[in-house]
Each structure stands twice: as C-alpha cells, then as structure tokens.
Amino acid sequence: MPEEKIKRNAEIVGFVCTYCTFKASEMAGSLRMKYPEGIRLIQVPCSSRVDPAFIIKAIFEGADGVFVGGCHPGDCHFIKGNFYTRRKMAALKEMFDAFSMKGKVRLFWVSAAEARRFIEKVTAMYNEIQDKVDENEGKKS
C-alpha cells in the first residue's frame, strides 16, 4: 500500500431550527460568507425536535461533531421549545463529557439575523474538531 496519507476532513452534522439558525445560514449563503464544507445542515421546525438519539447516532456512525442551532432562549417561535432543547443538550453534553468527548456536541443560539455569528460558531467548532482529527490521524500513522 502506498504510504501517502490523505488528510481526512472533519464532518459535522448540524441540526438547525427553521426560524432562526436556518435563516441565519441562508443569509450567510446569500452574503457569500464562507465556512468549511464539512458542515452539513438538517433543517428541523424547532430545535426541540432534535432527539438526542439523532446526535448519538450521528456521532457513532461517523460524524466528528454534531451541533444544534436554535433561537436564543426566550425567542422560540414555539414559545418554550428551546428551553427544553437547552435541558436536553446540557444533559447530553454532560454524557459526552463523561466519555471524554467534550466538544463533539455543541449547542448554539443563533438568531435569523446573525449570519456572522453562525459562521463564527460553526467555523470555530470545525477548526477545533479538525485539529483533533488531525491529531488522531497522526497518532494512527
């Protein structure tokens, strides 16, 4: 086998709510802001639709990171959905932390106008996770 090492790109799945974060991502698109290609979004009506089981599944089936994006607390279109999201994600993050996988799962509040915040958040997440991927790849070879 050739020894040539192909750099693996991190893959991140994002669950984004229709009313805020998805809108922000649309706006980031129309403003031609750039963010890493490894980030792929699944649109859900409300961040509270995100069953942590999805996140667990995604992580164990190959995603290097997963994030959930919702409206800022108090701004939820469904009045209190994101308060539940916050609880679920707080617990889930604690669980991943218990298995030394802190940072793989994140929660972002991004409003519809905050295209730049969206970019900043996902790019920072991607870069950190890519660094870890590189580190691990390094270890393996």
Place this chain on the structure above:
Amino acid sequence: MKIGVFVCHCGHNIKHTVNVKRLGDFFKSFPNVVVSEDYPFVCSEPGQDMIKDSIEKYGLDRVVIASCTPSLHGDLFKDLLKKSNLNPFYLRRVSIREHCSWVGDDLEKNSEKAKRLITAGIYGSCHQVPLEEKRVDVTKSALIIGGGVSGLSAALFLSNMGMQVYVAEKEAFLGGQVGKLKNVWPSLKSGSDIIEAMVGELKSRDNVEIYTSTVLKSFEGFFGNYEAVLAGPQGEKKIIIGGVIVSIGFSLFDARLKPELNYGKDERIITTVDFENKFESLNLPEKPRVAILHCVGSRDEQIGKAYCSRICCINSLRVANAVKDKFKDSYVESFYIDMRSHPKGGEEYYEDTQAKGALFTRSNIAEITSGENAIIIRGEDTLLSEPFEREFDLAVLSIGMSNPVDSRDLATLLKITLDKDKFFLEAHIKLRPFDTAVKGILIAGACSGPKDTEESINHGRSAALKLFGFLNLGWAYLDPFISYVNPRRCSGCRMCEHACFSNAIKYDEETRVVHVEEAACQGCGLCNATCPSSAIGLKGYIDSIIDDEINGFLMTV
C-alpha cells in the same frame, strides 16, 4: 420507489463551484433513482416542464430538487407536483446554493458536499409519506370572559360578523372599569355612555347571550370545539364554543398595601377612583391645597409591582385639571417620578395643566401623616436633593393597575400562562399580543398588562378578528406538519403531554395512551424528541427521515 433527481445549475451560481454535471450523472446509478438530470435553471419554465415530463414519463413518486434554499420559490415546485398529480409532500428540496456553492470556494469539496446533501435528500425522501391539509369542523361561536370595554368591543365585532357570542361577566353589571369613569380621556365622553352604547347594541342582537354575575366553572376540549360550563345566578349552563377571549381587565391597586400613605385611615387621603366618584361632594376650603401622588402601586419593587401602570399619569393630570377648574386659586402639586402622560395628546395635556398653574415636583414620598388641620406629606425633592414637608387639605393617590384577581384560577382552568406580575402572558409580546400558547384562547385588554381605553378597544377588536379568522368558515385547515401517535407503541408515560406547550396532547385514562388534538398541535416536534420509544412522531420530520438524512450526510464515498 421511483425517485427523480434534478440538479439545478442556477446559471453560474451553483455550477461555478459545484460540478453539477458529475452530480447529475452520479445519481443516475443510485438505488431507486430512475432519472437524474442537471439543468441550467430548474425554476424556469422549460425546467419545470422537464420535471413534469419526467414525472409522467417515469411515473416518479419522489422528486428531489437540488437548487436554491427551500424558502425561495415558495410553492412553485409544490404546485408543479400538484399539477402532475403527485402529492406535493413527495417533494424534497435540497439547498446546494445557499448552503453549498455560495459558502465554499473549493470545487472538489463543494461537489462532494453537494453529493452528500443530495444523498441525504434522497434517503430522506424515501420515508416521506403523502400528507394532506386536513379540514376540521369548528364551532362558530365564542365565549368572552369579562364584559369590560375590550370584551364588549370583541363581542360587538363577533356578533356583527354573525357569530354566536357568549359574554360572561363576574360582576352584576357590564362595563368594567371604564363604565365607572365620569369622563374618559382624551375623548372626555362619559364612561357609562360609551358602555351603554355598546351594551345597547349588543342587546339588540339575537346572537349574543350575556351572563352577568357569572363565572367559568369548567373548561374542556380543544381548539374549535371547547366545552365550557358557566355558573351564574340561574344555575349552570353548558356551552360549546370554538374559542375564548379572555378580557377580564385588571384590579385596582389597594392603597392600603402602602401603610405609610395612611389610606383608609384619614378621609382626606383618597385615591383617583375615589376622587372620580366623590369630588363634587368633597368638603374642601376655598383655596384647597391638593397633593397628587403618582406611582402608587406602580414602579415599586418593594411591593412587588415593578411595572409602570401606564394610565396613572393621565389620571393624575385629570385630577389636577378638575381641581384647577373648580378652584381657580387652589394649590395643586403633583409628586411624580417621571411624567408619562401617555397616549396621543397626553403631552399637550401635561403642558396645559402646567399652564393652569399646577405644580409638578419630581420627588420620592416618604409618608403622609394626619395633622389636625391638614395632612402632612414628607418626602424628598429629587431635583433639589432636599427633603420637604408640606401641608395639604387633600391627597389624591394615583393608583396603578394590578393583576385581575382571578387570573390564577382562570389560567389554571384554561391551561394558559401568567407572567411574573400575574397578568396573562402573550404568545409573543410584540407580534402575537392577543394569542396565548393555546390555539383558540386569546387575551385582550388590560388583563395582559396595563392599557388605556383606546388600547383596550384595539385589543378587543383585534383579538376578536383573530378568533373570527380561526372560526369563520366553520372549518379550519390543519397544518400538515403535526404530530400523530402510534397507539400501539405508546406507553402512556405522558412525558410528551407535560412538555407540549399548546396542550395538544391528551391522555386517555381508559386506554392509557395519549392522542394528539390535531387542531391544537402547532408542529414543533418537541413531543417526538421527548418520547423515548418514538411512539409520537411529527409528520414530515419523523425519526426515520432525519435518521436517514444523517446516513446520507455520512455516506462513505
């Protein structure tokens, strides 16, 4: 399953950084995909024709369009599917413009990303089922709780529009607080005239039933078909209504809660309401010295009323004017924190009152004590930073608005929420000020926070219009994206019921499973994510769709 995949170039917009040709070719050999094409502008007429032709030619039952973001081109493609006799919910849009070609520069990486996005779309589309916009019957009638000015405005509107209206008023008479006013600022019409005109008109209509001295006893059901029991002097009455408008107004602040003001102990210390009722009969000297205290029961955290009551500054001005008009040589001094002469014209009124010689002192009042010949007010002038002590013949306390007394009970009965000050909570303070989280239950007027007459009327009518919009056809379309329960899977743990903000989930004690009141569901999917066995699912976003989307994203090359 026959899936058609259509990859749009969007001219250069997508093509520039995504290898659309390769994508189109790639999906040709994809399982279940029978046609896969790339096209310069899928949204153009020839583009749409191409899709339509493909649907007919290949008998497609899923259409995946990879183009701009789904929010663009609204219903264009949905209509296209309809025209092609395909359920529009078999459409899947994949955004490869806003979420791919525009946000990345690298052609190879973008193409790879687009490939995954489309794969996810195809995977997800396999689980899509045809949905329909269901119709439910609703009762064209409304219950209005509270017969004040906003409730009456609502009743007038709804009855005028031909709906059956029930008005339940706790008191023996209609009109609420406005009815008690001698003159309503700024129109200066008498409150009772305003109310009488409204009540007279209501009574002349045969689709209005008014119940005074009546309260809501029980409340069941869901949007469009609520069942309420009213309890009044004639006994109980069960009514079926499509929706409810809560307009129970406010209660007056009880000035006794501020003992330092000595209200109720000295008859020279009265409230603005007292003044309204008995100014004419007051025994005042020739040149009365009248003090007016603002913000009694408002802007006062110590008594738990941090909010501004909005109307009391105008009430104070009205008192000052009345005194000045009657006693030209009176000494009138208003003690205020900020002058909030609120509605239109208020500022001018304030100026005019000053011109009449009323004094305004920015101050904090410490106490009112009773002297033999006068009452004594002690406080601090906050402009001069000096304490003062002044004698007056009369002190008028401009009392604020407190939450309606039975807000808590009513909230529990209707399963709606209260805010921190125990007024009713709006669904969205800015944009949905009449809605509650529960569909078909609306709030109007001062019961959701201090409001003046004009605003209460606005509220009453607006809420009524909203309800009318819900009910006027006698039926309503349901959003197709609502939850449904698989009763065989449901364990009846009621977690979803607890979490649901719109009270759309009901537990059946007999079968020990829950079901969704479709008319009430607003489609957030929280229940779906809360249920550990996925016995409840949100149509259009069911677990298997999202799961397979994840699979698509993570597809190995």
Place this chain on the structure above:
Amino acid sequence: MNEVTAKEKEVLVVGGGIGGITAALELAGCGIHVTMLEQTATIGGRMIQLDKTFPTLDCSTCTLSPKMVEVALNQKIDLLSWAKLLAVKKNGAGFTASIVKRSRYVNIEKCTACGTCFAGCPVVMKSEFNMETGTRKAIYIPFPQAIPNKAVIDKRESQLCPMPCKHVCPVGTNVPGYLKHISEGRHKDAYMLIRETNPFPSVCGRVCYAPCEEVCCRGQIDSPLAIRDIKRFAADSFDTDSLVPPQIQKTGEKVAVIGAGPAGLSCAHDCALQGYDVTVFEDLPEAGGMLRYGIPEYRLPKVELKKEIDYIKKLGVDIRCSTAAGKDIAFDELKEDYNAVFIAVGAQKGVPLGVPGEDSRGVMEGIKFLRDFNSGAAPTVGGACAVIGGGNTAVDCARTAKRLGAGSVKLVYRRTRDEMPAAREEIEALENEGIEIEFLAVPVRFLAENGKLSAMECARMEPGDPDADGRRKPVKINSSEFVMPVDTVITALGQAMDLSFLNGTASSLINNNYIKADSAACTTEIEGIFAGGDSVTGPAYVIEAIAAGKRAALSIGKYLRKESVIPQIKNAQPGRLNNEEIRFAAERYGREERIAMTEEPSGERIFDFREVSSGYKAEEAEAEASRCIAGKVEGCIECGECERRCEVKAIDYSIKDEIVDLDFDGIVLAPGFDLYDPSEKKEYGYGVYNGVMTGMEFERLSSVTGPTGGDILLNGKIPKRFFFIQCVGSRERQSGARYCSRVCCMYTAKHASIIRDRIKDAEIYVSYIDVRAYGKNYDEFYKSAQENGIFYIKGIPGEVTKTENGLLVRVEDMLGGQLLEIEADMVILATGIRPRKEIEELCGIMSIDKDEYGFIRTDSIEPSKTSVEGIFACGMGTGPKDVPDTVASGGEAAARCMEYINQ
C-alpha cells in the same frame, strides 16, 4: 346556509410595515382578498431595520421575517411592491384605486435573487435600509430577507446619452460603467469591470484606436471623454499580478490556438474561462504577436504586456512559443489532437514596394524592422533615414528610427495629411519629435553605391479621382522626380498573411491569401476549425483582433457544447444627441474641456524608449471621468452590466410602469412614519461632527445585518464613550412637535443596553426629561439598564461641541443642579417620530383629515376610523406607537374594515 357565492371581498392595505402586515394577514385569515401596496421594493417597513426590539432584546428579523414570508405565501394576499397609489375614487360603498406599478426593470418571475447583477453594477448608492450609513447598488435587493426577494433597479431619471461608446467598441466595453467607478474613486472596480470584456486593459488603455472617443456624445458638447486614457489609468492603478484566477471547472476538452497575438490570446483566455484546456502555438520566441513585436516600447512597455499574458497563463493556458504550426507540428495533427482549433496567425509579413533597388543594403521592410528591433537586435540606422508609408506602422518605424539615433528622419507619404491612416495624436507626437513628413511623394527608385543605399528618387503626386473607398487616389505628376539623399529607408506599406502552414486538408481555407471564415462567428467551412483576426479580415486594430478572439471563444464553446453557433452581428448605429439634447446637456452640465495626460518632454524622450505619456494622476482621471454625461444621471445609468451578467435574462430595461385600476370594498392605511431630521438643531452638530448620529442610524450600525456586521465602530475604531440625547424633535414647540414620540425612551435604553453588552468598558450617559417606560416589562428594562451602569442625567444638553478628544456635551443635571461637561466619542440623538411625508399625499388623494401634526386623524373610541367611511388607519400613521400597539391597532383597523365591508 344560503349558498350564493358572493363576490370575493377585496381590501387594499397601503403600507407593508408591521401594521400593514398585521392588518393584511388578519384580513386574509378571514377569507378576504387583500392587495398590499408597498412603495419600496420590499415589505418589512421600519421594524425590519431594527436590530433588536425592546424590552426583550430579541432579534427583529427573527420575529418579523416569518410574518413577511407568510404575506408572500398567503394566496389571499397580492403583494404590489414598488407601487404607488395615484388616485382613489369612491365607488358605491367601495373604492376604485388607481395604482401605478412602477417598473422594476427586472422580470420577477425569472429573477432568482442570485445577486450576480448587483455584484457588477457600477452605480453605488446610499442604502435606505441602512439609513444611508451603508451603500447599495442601483440594482439591488434591499436586504437578504426582503419580500419579494427579487432585484429591483432604482432608476431615477431617463438616460440622456445613448452611450454610443459601448456600441462601437468591438468588445462592448462598459465605458459608462467604468467611468462611473473611476469618477467615484473605485479604481479597482473599474479595472475589474474593464476586464470583464477585455483581457488586455493595459494594452488597450495605451494603443487602442478608441472608436468610442470618436462617437462620444460629450464630443458634441465640448470634447469627447479620454476614454482610453482613463482605461490606462485604471489598468495602471491596479497590480495585474495580484489577480487571482477564478476556480474553473475543467470540461476535459482541448482547444488549440495558432498564434499568440491579441486574437489568439483573447480566445485562449475566454476558452480557459469556459473550462477548456487551451494550448497556444506561437512561432516566435515570445507571446504577444504584434503587441510584442510590432508596437514600440515607448507606446506599450513590454512589461505591461507581459503581466497580462502571465495572467492568461495563470488561467492554465499553455503557451508554446517557438513552435510553429505547420512546421514543428503538422496542422492535421493539431486537428486530430484537439477538439477545436482557432487560427489567429495575424498578418505578419510586410508588403514590398516593388521599385528598383529595393534589395539594396539600407532598405528595410518596416514590420521586419520593428520585429527585429523588438526581438533585441538593434538594426543600424544611418544619418539620414526615410520611412515610406502613412500608417501607424510607418509612424512607429519613424519614431523608433529616431530613437535609434538616426540623424534625420523623414516620412514619405504619397497622399496628404488628411488621408494619413495613422492616429492623429501619433502624427502630432511624430512632428513634435522633429520628424518631417514629405506629403504627396512616392519613391520610384533606390540608388545604391556598392550595393549600399545612397539615395532615393521620388516622384511628386497629386490627388486624383476618388477610388472605391472614397479616398482620392494620388496620381503621379509627370517629370516631378527628385532625389533625396538617404542611407536608410524603411518601407511600411501594409501587411500581408503568411498562410503557408495551412497545408493538407486545411489548404482549402485559403482564398486569395486570406482565410475564409465567417467574420462574426469565426467559423470556417471545416467543422471544429475557427479563424479570426487579421488573417481573416486583413490588417486591423488590436481591439478588433481581441473581439475576434472573444467571438471565436464563444463559438467554440457553443460548438463544443453542441449548441447552435449563431453568428452575432452588431450593426446598431451608434446613437447621437440631437440638437435639443445637446443644448439641454450643455446647460445642465456646463462646458468642461478634456484633461490631457502629461507627456514626457519631446526633447528628452527621443533619446530612449521611455513611455511617451506618463498617464493620469488619480485626481485627473477622476475629474475627467466625471465629465461623462451618462454617468451623471441619478440612479441606474443603464450601462447594461446587469443585463449582460444576468444568466436568466431577467433584466429588461424596456419594462414600463403600469397603471391599473382596481376595485376595493375597503381600505386600510398603514403608512408608517418618518424620523425627525435633526440637522436643523445646529447645537447638536448633526451632519457636522463625525460621531453625532441619530438613533436609527445607530440601530443600523449596531445591527448584524448593517454595514459593519454589527460591530459598533466609529472611523474603524471601537468608541468607548457614548452620550444619548432624548426628546430630539419631541416634546418641544420649536421643532413643531409638542407630542411625545413614545418610543425614543425605550429605544435609547435598548441601544444603551446593547452597547453595555458589546463594549464592556463603555461609558454610557443618557440625558432625558422624563423616562417614559410604560409597557409590559418596559420599566423593568429601564431599571436594569440603570443597574448595569448606564448613567441617566435629567436634563437636555444645550450643545455638543468638538474638541481634540472627540465631542463635548454640556448639560445641566437637574438632579443636583450642576453643569456637567461630558466627553463622548459618539453622541446619539433619539430623534422623534414625524408623520410620513407620503401621508400628506395619501390624505389628499382620499380627502382624509389630518391632525395638527399631519398624522391621520382618528377617534380614540373608534381608534382606526378616519374621516372617510370605509377607510381605516393604523400604526404610526395615526400617531406614535410601539410595536405591540401597532400590531393591536393593525388588528383593530382590520376588524373595523371587516365590519364595514360586511355591512
């Protein structure tokens, strides 16, 4: 129920702000058909401009944009944006409204909101959405969430100039566009715009024969624009080496180009951009063709040319020099190996004079002379040199000979000055450099001694009858011969093709020593073989060669994509101004002469090959460019850039305004508000001092959708000291508003809180008369602002002045009575609400009463009823309101309207 299907009720809602949106949605929700009329290009009104809304500080876009989308999707609502109400007539219980649907000049059915058009638009205007703190283009979408999300062209007046410059330019350069850019200082944008259609800006900026200038309409008034010189300025001010090639998707198809002259290279450039692998075969050791070997250094420095060719190489074009097609590689082989071949060999051969003694040493052929010299060989010129010919080549030869040290140089031309084909300015420069021209003379014999040229015998000519071209043919005067002692003669009589390489199958393409090809499509009779440039048309100008190359690239693309190749023929007559227009333009724009470029002194420059003209300075270029009358119109200048770029062909300048008469059963007015313009309050220095702004301007500045992306910046730095002044234009008789504007206290508290949140060490003062925080949670919000260290000062400042450290606010603190002097970086004026100026017009159209301030008069018990039955008003149009109140009043107006139309 009675099932008679009644006619659907129609309501007109005027105004697409939150009030109008609420009313429209509510009415539509009750089954009423609503027409929403919005004057601007998008609905959303003022609220969408807000960053956050008080008191929850939630995002305004988040809350409003779903409602806007709802309006767009609601089938009961017809949205007429960019439309205006002209007249309203009572019609029974209802109304008939005349509405003008202003032309967007964009077919909104086709527009995909991709934004390509505004990226290219050269007209930069102030953005209304950003309260003029930012810019937008003349074609624009106000903000990304706009509804309808379609582009609109802001055309304020009709274009006077027919822009002949664009039409005569063989490559269709967007002249008015780049002049507009230059005149407003956007030099790089100008360069990029030129590059869009021309891969050789710095070449054409120097040696183009500039047909555009000949037709320039400004020339009809005073003197034509220096279009070419400005192009040169644009090219000079940009570093071509810094151009980054775009990403190109390779198609895998291969194109061969024979000849690396302007035609060949332009074709290669455009083919590469279409994703083809291009190989250029060039006989000579370096690429550039005539540009490299024909034009002397003093006109076109080699280094400039090299930069442009380097960029073409960066695009992935493989230029193989010293590789002659037909010699090093057989033509048929090329045809075999490549999917398409473009022949652009040019006219590289001189034409012999054909007089005796031409083979003497000392007689040189001009093209060869220049080529030898430009190849590094230094041909020797003697003391007396004559150049035969009157074209640009002759002039180039003469001036080159002069620089090479020829004692005297004389141009010999057989006709008169007027008939000289060389460019006017070239002839002038020639004469300035001390070169004489011998007109009406032609050599008849060269005299040689020992094979070396010693003299030239010439004959006199006189103009004869006009020939086919209309030029008068010179006729020799009998016995007029005279001898001119010369030791060097350079003949520059014209150019011819060398097509010897076209052997084999392709030899059929040769016809009379030209290549047979369609001059528009560049196709030949052999499929896959294209030809263009001088080898097809005979010697022509650089820009024509470039145009031919570009046309060929287009045809090649179409051929390879198997689309039909339709030759494009441009035959539009360039437009001119008529006399009336000339008078009008002269009156409006005045007379201004063209600014000339500085030239190197002729006495010095003849000793070396320095560039003769040193180009414009920035101010000169900007001043010259601003003479363009096309660029002087306000708004869209109709330069056609958007049209050229739009891939769906959505742009259509010919769309006309449309007036429609519609019947309505009721009308709801939600006209919104304007903000007080504080310019008249001189004491605050608004518009004078940098850092003094209005609340709404600050709103845009702090907004993530604003010009800075939400960074609060002043001159690029983060300001630290803020001073808010409330009640500017409210509660005071002087400015005409005794009323309280109701929202300013809260928006100030909101702004202060936003600053507190974003700039941790900010110092924030708010001066006020009364803080009017009534409304749910408002007072609490105000309290928390105070608790977070925002200092409230009771008292309104007397003046704001400028100091070294920024701004100084003098205010008397009424609580304590001391006079404070507070320094600030930013002073933000909480300007009050004013009735929108359109209300005046609306009320006039509908005969509705206004109140003393100009708001629509309504009643407090029937809050939306206007003085005209059936017309209802809501929102700020009837007086100051905050968002929840506007929503409530919108609902109320809708409800009353419902009642009215159902009577």
Place this chain on the structure above:
Amino acid sequence: MKMKGKKVDASSVESTLNKFLEDEQHLIFGFEKQKDRIVHRLFRNDLHGYSLFNPYFGINGAIYLKRLFSKSTKIILILRPCEIRAYIELTKLTQVERESIIAVSVDCFGAVSLKEKIEDVPADPVELKEYFASGEKLRPACAACRERRGIVGDAGIRIDKSGSIWILPYTEQGETLSNLIEGSYEENTPDMLIGESPKQEKFQSNMETFGADFSKCIMCMNCRDMCPVCYCLDCVFNGDEYMPKGDALLNKIYQKGSTDLPQNKEIFHFIRMYHVSQTCVGCGACEEACPQGIPLAKYFKGTSERMQDVFSYMSGMSFDEEIPFTTFLEDELKNAAD
C-alpha cells in the same frame, strides 16, 4: 435529619401488617426469606416468611410494579430505597398506580450480588452493617450507592443506632400506615444507624475503556429488560430506526481507521443511557441481568448521576419533583450553549 416518627418493635409492625392483610383487597410487596437467599414476594393473607431486610440483590422490585394500575387493591411496598425510588419515578411516568399504593422504604445496608454464591450473610441489621462495613462484599452498585436511607416514598422504616426500629411517615398516605402501628409519635427521631452516603467521585471514562468493557456485549438486551425504569412497552430498538443502516460501518472505519465495536452496541447503550439518564436510580439491576458480566452499573449509574446533577435532580427522591426533561426554568443553564 430530625423528623417525626414512631419507635416500634418488629412484632408490632408485623402484626399490624398482618392485620392489614386480612382484607381480601390488600397486599404487601416485600421480601421473603428462602433457604439461601431472600427474594421478592407479594404477600396475600399473611406475612409468612417475611423479611424486613434484603442483603441479596438479583432484580429491582419496582420491575414487578410496572403497569400495575388497580385502584381497588391496596398495596404496601416495603422495599429497599433504590426500589422505592424506581417506583417513584414510575409513578411520574404514569406506569404504576400511586394512590392505592403505600411505598415504604427500609434502610439498606447494601447487598451481595445473587450472581455470586455467598452464604454467610447475617440477618440482623447491626450485624449487617458490620458485615458490609469494609465494602468488599458489596456488589459494585451498592458500593457506590448514593442513598441507602429509608427516607423516600410514603414512609420509611429505619434503624437507630441502638438497633430499634422506627417508622417515619413522609406523606399523608404514609401516615395512614404509621397510624396503624402502635406507639406514639416523637417529633425528633434520634440518629440512625445509616447516615448519608459518602460523596462519590464524578464518573469519568473514555471510549477506549468503554470499548474494552462492552466488547463482550451480545446485544441480548437483558439489561434493558430488567431495568426498573426502562418502561417503554415497545422499545425503539425493537424497530430499526436507530439501528445502523447502509454504509454506517464503513463510515466509521473511514473515520477511525478501525473499529472496536459494531456501532449498534454503542448506539444502543448510549441511547439507553440517555433515555434512563434522569430516572436511573443506580440500582445495578442491569449488571445483575448481564450474562456477559459487563460492569454496566458503573456506566449507567455514573452517567445518570452526572446528568441528573446538571439539574440538581436526584431521581426518585420525591413524588412531586418533575423529571427534568419535562420541565424547565427560564433562567438556568447559562453555560449550556457554546
């Protein structure tokens, strides 16, 4: 913790309970002594073979109670705290009747695993405490137990330092029971034999350890089936929603280069861990049920405790406290978002 309670003797407790059982509709769910062990038993008519304590752990008794909805039958539960806690969680999830059941928790001294053969376990509470004092004999879940005191449910039966038995009512339902037993209430009960459990270290692991431990898993799902709070009638893992599909295995290999576990194991255990996170009482019944001897309690107890701590919640401590996932506070978890 000083509370109202009655000092009672064992016989009066037994006779009261026997009296209670005289009613046909009354049952008691508790422990029965057998030859070499003590097991759960639903007593009808009399308390024959009854044991107050049970130092053997095989299953969590709450599992018997799932879907028990009879309102006519009155049942007294006399179980270990972890079992009562599981019962309480099940009441919140409407998986068991609340009104007709009186749940009594008995001080627990720990237990040995029924998987192991241990014969010298004493019966007397004081001796039991001594026996388990070193902790060596305790099964792992018991060794890390957070709450052994009989302070949960409707009432508690507790042992003071002198070995006397106390009954403490915690709810009105509990009081109906304690009122039946002879003796008078004392306002302040003395210190009990069992105090607060020592604070456990925060659980911390990693995927390598997890992989090593779970490589033995055979996906029999016994852990799920025997979990007292895994209440779903139809588990999501009965379907294929969360089971890997398509290229999942390849994805993972592509990502990690190799794989230790088929990912369905990871997904199954992690999702189950999340599902029980707020209701897990840490009893270790899963570990008892595992045929492969995987140290499940360590993981499930460890993660659930961490995840409950996020909301300052401890499962099964009170009937009224809502399960964290069904409620929220507006002003909380400020650091939850990244």
